[in-house]
Amino acid sequence: STGDIRFNTSGGNGGTVEYMAVGITGWTTNPNQRVEAGLRQDAKPITIMARQNGQTVSYVFDLKAACAGRTREAASAANADELTGLQVRVMGNPTDGQVTVEVTRVNEQAVRLRLITGNGRVLESLLMNQTEPTAQYLFDVSREAAGVLLLQVGNGGQQKTVKVLKY
Numbered sequence: 001s002t003g004d005i006r007f008n009t010s011g012g013n014g015g016t017v018e019y020m021a022v023g024i025t026g027w028t029t030n031p032n033q034r035v036e037a038g039l040r041q042d043a044k045p046i047t048i049m050a051r052q053n054g055q056t057v058s059y060v061f062d063l064k065a066a067c068a069g070r071t072r073e074a075a076s077a078a079n080a081d082e083l084t085g086l087q088v089r090v091m092g093n094p095t096d097g098q099v100t101v102e103v104t105r106v107n108e109q110a111v112r113l114r115l116i117t118g119n120g121r122v123l124e125s126l127l128m129n130q131t132e133p134t135a136q137y138l139f140d141v142s143r144e145a146a147g148v149l150l151l152q153v154g155n156g157g158q159q160k161t162v163k164v165l166k167y
Contacts, residue, residue: 003035012052022047022094023163026147047094086158090151094165097142101151101162104134109155115139115164116150123149141166 007019008031020027024035024046035046049058087104103111115123124139141149141164149164 003037005033005035007031007033007048007050012055015053018051020049020051020094020165020167022049022165026165027051027167049094086153086155086160088151088153088160088162090162090164094167095141096167098138098140099164101137101139101153102134103137103153111135111153111155113137114152115141116152117144118148118150139164 005021005024007017016029018027018029019025019031019033021033021035025033046061047058048061049056051057089102089104091100091102093099101113103113111126111128113124113126113128115125117123123141123144126137128135128137139151144166146167147165149166151162151164153160153162
């Protein structure tokens with residue numbers, strides 16, 4: 001309910017362990033992190049990675065399953081918006097090179113995509129006349145420094161912001 005996460009700090013070969021959780025934190029040795037309220041409400045799976053002496057492992061934590069029976073369903077209006085509204089999926093996240101963004105259910109309206117750095121600098125801005133119910137867009141972030149990038153996607157009155165983790 002608080003969103004607190006504590007990563008295991010022991011194991012492996014005794015070397016320093018670094019952690020990363022997509023959309024929560026970049027690589028860090030701090031085992032104490034917090035899942036933002038918005039991510040807890042979405043209850044989507046979280047990819048957690050650990051790195052020790054050059055070896056990386058990952059685990060997908062199913063937040064919804066872990067919290068089953070301890071959370072309530074969102075209001076029906078929010079659920080209806082999910083079924084009919086703008087949907088954004090980022091494939092290849094986290095990345096050190098390229099990410100593919102899939103935009104679905106945009107009612108044949110123009111779609112604006114903006115990729116922004118953590119300090120607000122716009123890396124790319126696209127305005128696409130999407131006529132298909134689902135379309136994909138490719139962003140190359142290989143030249144950017146490691147960190148969190150924000151992808152803003154909007155059409156008409158709908159907008160979604162998704163975090164992209166560059167390592």
